[in-house]
Amino acid sequence: MADKDINPMTKTALELGPVIAFFAAYLWLKDRIFTIGGTEYGGFILVTAGFIPLMILSTALLWKLTGKLSKMQVMTLVLVVVFGGLSVWLNDDRFFKMKPTIIYLVFAGILGFGLMRGQSYLRHVMEEMMPLAEEGWMILTRRLALFFFALAVLNEAIWRSMSTEIWVYFKTFGLTAAIFAFFITQGKLFETYGTKPDDDSGSEG
Known part of the structure; x- marks a missing residue:
């Protein structure tokens, strides 16, 4: 896929948006406990669970709009999915x-x-x-x-x-x-x- 020009503001929003959303959601839910399927989850775990698909979506949009992803972006996404997924799965x-x-x-x-x-x-x-x-x-x-x-x-x-x-x-x-x-x-x-x-x-x- 050929490289494409992208509005710098859009690029910044896609790169930083998930992190800012994670921070805001954590401040909102940090002291709350949620019971799902008989298991209690803290706000941090729920926010992490939401951060994973948001990170996947923003990275996919960045790839679609620019036609490329750096190795750093790909590796970061993989680690978010793996370690974030483990935190949610193991409630840790x-x-x-x-x-x-x-x-x-x-x-x-x-x-x-x-x-x-x-x-x-x-x-x-x-x-x-x-x-x-x-x-x-x-x-x-x-x-x-x-x-x-x-x-x-x-x-x-x-x-x-x-x-x-x-x-x-x-x-x-x-x-x-x-x-x-x-x-x-x-x-x-x-x-x-x-x-x-x-x-x-x-x-x-």
Whole structure:
């Protein structure tokens, strides 16, 4: 399927909409208990059950409108379905809370594996957005791999030691803010190793 142009607002709504809906629904239902088929379910489990089809729908619409999905989007959807499904099936919120840990460990592992081979896999997915010299890509990849590993550890520490409500706030806002802050702090690297579109791939700007 050929790539298609999409309104940036529509794309953002499809990417962030399910997460915002999850957060709003959790605040609404967090203190309620539902009895279904003789089994009691907390609000978090019910919200997770609703989040799974919403995530599938938004990802399908994104694919239909853009004609493509990144490997990151596909993997995230698979993990949402698997770990969210386990949480609902077993009535245990721990599986869904572990999902960010798995995602960030996988990201760190993939980037680390590429670095061991002397390659920046990050370059393959982000080069069009921010062209860098080869050395810049290697530095950024090392930093991001360590950053993802730190996020995985942080997620584990928070969901295991703090309340579900604190974890939901962390998942919705904390992780997003952390990733944004990471790239903001890489300004010096982008300035030092940034290249112009018509520069040779190995030249430094």
